[in-house]
Amino acid sequence: MDKEDKRRYxxxxxxxxxxxxxxxQQKLEGSYKGLNFRCLEDFLDNKAVLHTLFHLRHRYARCCxxxxxCTNPGALPLNHHQWKKxxxxxxxxxxxxxxxxxxxKSVQAADxxxxxxxxxxxNCCSLGHLDExxxxxxxxxxxxxxxxxxxxxxxxxEYDSLMDELKSKILQLDQTKEDELIRIQNRPLxxxxxxxxxxxxxxxxxxxxxxxxxxxxxxxxxxTNNIKLQSRDDELHIYTFQEFFQYLATQSFKDKxxxxxxxxxxxxxxxxxxxSIFTLHQQTDLKSVVIGGDWRGGIAGIVMMDDGxxxxxxxxxxxxxxxxxxxxxxxxxxxxxxxxxxxxxxxxTVAVTLWKRDCIEMFDINNKLKVNSISVPGxxxxxxxxxxxxxxxxxxxxxxxxxxxxxEVVQVIQTNFSPNRLxxxxxxxxxxxxxxxxxxxxxxxxxxxxxHHIISLPSTPRRMTTLQDGSLYLLCRxxxxxxLSSDGKQYKQVDTIAISPSDVNIHYNLTQRKLVIxxxxxLVKVFNEKFN
Numbered sequence: 001m002d003k004e005d006k007r008r009y010x011x012x013x014x015x016x017x018x019x020x021x022x023x024x025q026q027k028l029e030g031s032y033k034g035l036n037f038r039c040l041e042d043f044l045d046n047k048a049v050l051h052t053l054f055h056l057r058h059r060y061a062r063c064c065x066x067x068x069x070c071t072n073p074g075a076l077p078l079n080h081h082q083w084k085k086x087x088x089x090x091x092x093x094x095x096x097x098x099x100x101x102x103x104x105k106s107v108q109a110a111d112x113x114x115x116x117x118x119x120x121x122x123n124c125c126s127l128g129h130l131d132e133x134x135x136x137x138x139x140x141x142x143x144x145x146x147x148x149x150x151x152x153x154x155x156x157x158e159y160d161s162l163m164d165e166l167k168s169k170i171l172q173l174d175q176t177k178e179d180e181l182i183r184i185q186n187r188p189l190x191x192x193x194x195x196x197x198x199x200x201x202x203x204x205x206x207x208x209x210x211x212x213x214x215x216x217x218x219x220x221x222x223x224t225n226n227i228k229l230q231s232r233d234d235e236l237h238i239y240t241f242q243e244f245f246q247y248l249a250t251q252s253f254k255d256k257x258x259x260x261x262x263x264x265x266x267x268x269x270x271x272x273x274x275x276s277i278f279t280l281h282q283q284t285d286l287k288s289v290v291i292g293g294d295w296r297g298g299i300a301g302i303v304m305m306d307d308g309x310x311x312x313x314x315x316x317x318x319x320x321x322x323x324x325x326x327x328x329x330x331x332x333x334x335x336x337x338x339x340x341x342x343x344x345x346x347x348x349t350v351a352v353t354l355w356k357r358d359c360i361e362m363f364d365i366n367n368k369l370k371v372n373s374i375s376v377p378g379x380x381x382x383x384x385x386x387x388x389x390x391x392x393x394x395x396x397x398x399x400x401x402x403x404x405x406x407x408e409v410v411q412v413i414q415t416n417f418s419p420n421r422l423x424x425x426x427x428x429x430x431x432x433x434x435x436x437x438x439x440x441x442x443x444x445x446x447x448x449x450x451x452h453h454i455i456s457l458p459s460t461p462r463r464m465t466t467l468q469d470g471s472l473y474l475l476c477r478x479x480x481x482x483x484l485s486s487d488g489k490q491y492k493q494v495d496t497i498a499i500s501p502s503d504v505n506i507h508y509n510l511t512q513r514k515l516v517i518x519x520x521x522x523l524v525k526v527f528n529e530k531f532n
Contacts, residue, residue, distance in 0.1 A: 024117035024135070027131075028121055088102065134170075299314060299505070300355075305365070320352065339355075358375065383422040387429055399415060421462065427448050441456050464484075471486045478501060482494070
């Protein structure tokens with residue numbers, strides 16, 4: 001990187017941290033005091049302010065009060081760390097996700113960074129038109145030139161016009177800042193201070209929230225890249241950013257390519273419904289580790305992890321069974337309850353529902369430890385899936401979306417019955433009725449049009465899984481597999497896989513490109529996917 005590019009970055013960063021940040025903080029304090037609020041905490045607790053900010057953090061939420069002012073923003077400018085810095089959730093009855101559940105923390109304007117101050121000023125304060133425009137442009141330029149700029153450089157062509165705009169908007173808010181801006185523009189590059197400013201300006205928390213990994217992996221990255229963490233005000237200080245982000249970029253690319261299987265360089269072709277896709281690779285009888293031949297002594301939920309291991313719930317042994325498909329490397333995790341359905345959260349973590357228990361247990365299958373327990377009052381059924389890095393379970397005539405990191409119910413989707421089996425795929429949540437005998441419909445909720453859809457099948461769907469082209473395999477009660485198109489409009493029976501009514505679970509792993517089908521008696525069939 002050119003040294004002058006870095007100096008220009010340093011100048012702009014200095015302007016934001018030494019001029020814009022305290023200016024925003026002063027403006028915020030003046031604004032809420034001008035509205036006769038004693039402190040920032042009282043301002044944040046104001047119903048209108050809280051409701052506005054709540055919907056800048058929570059999409060698709062429907063509040064139990066003040067419904068006429070509920071909004072559904074296309075973007076969520078208030079990230080999780082910012083929300084947690086401002087508000088705390090109050091325990092109480094009910095599973096609704098509403099602003100009434102939160103109260104403000106005791107924070108001051110001086111505790112907030114430039115991004116959060118700017119967001120409050122722009123969305124919650126009564127600014128004049130020119131001041132509002134100035135705040136918005138300063139926020140925008142911070143995001144465009146600093147928040148995601150891991151190269152720590154700004155080229156001259158961008159710098160000149162950027163500085164002209166920064167000066168204009170800052171002086172719009174405070175005419176006394178001109179001398180300070182001139183002083184900063186004339187300063188030489190200070191590498192140490194520049195690195196420190198970079199750690200503050202980059203949206204590290206936002207980046208980490210998008211990484212589908214676990215804490216252990218992050219700490220490993222931190223250690224190997226000489227990254228120093230400090231806990232003051234949740235501030236993350238990272239001193240070798242280029243190496244860190246280069247690593248993350250590499251991992252992100254690997255993640256995206258591995259999810260397309262070993263042949264990721266080839267485009268994915270849509271399957272013809274009902275065509276021969278899989279060949280039997282292995283059939284394993286797990287009776288030696290599964291007591292009993294019927295469902296009461298056998299396997300309930302099953303999932304294949306990205307490394308090929310199977311994780312199964314043994315409800316009447318109160319255990320999770322972890323093994324390879326050839327029955328090698330068998331591990332057991334004891335569970336306080338009867339594990340029923342299982343879904344993968346990360347490469348090493350699973351979430352499990354328990355029979356007749358309103359909770360979700362999360363386990364690290366590498367270390368064989370429980371890592372979290374989430375109470376979900378009102379859980380009606382015991383299916384579980386995930387969508388958009390959130391857990392999904394069924395309640396009384398509703399679907400509950402849960403943030404597995406906080407345990408918060410972030411969305412409630414109303415349904416006409418209690419959803420039994422659930423499956424998240426793309427922007428959809430598929431589900432079926434708890435009534436196995438009288439309802440052959442498959443339902444799904446689509447985030448795209450915020451609507452529920454139905455398709456009628458020859459038999460009740462028991463389980464479902466998504467293939468690599470977005471189409472679904474539906475394992476039905478009559479022992480058939482129906483191949484459903486990705487748009488949910490057509491289906492055709494699969495006659496190339498021999499199954500029976502005793503086959504009760506089906507799961508496809510995109511990384512392994514394998515299909516797993518299990519019987520109640522503990523027989524597990526593994527199919528390899530043909531090249532597509």
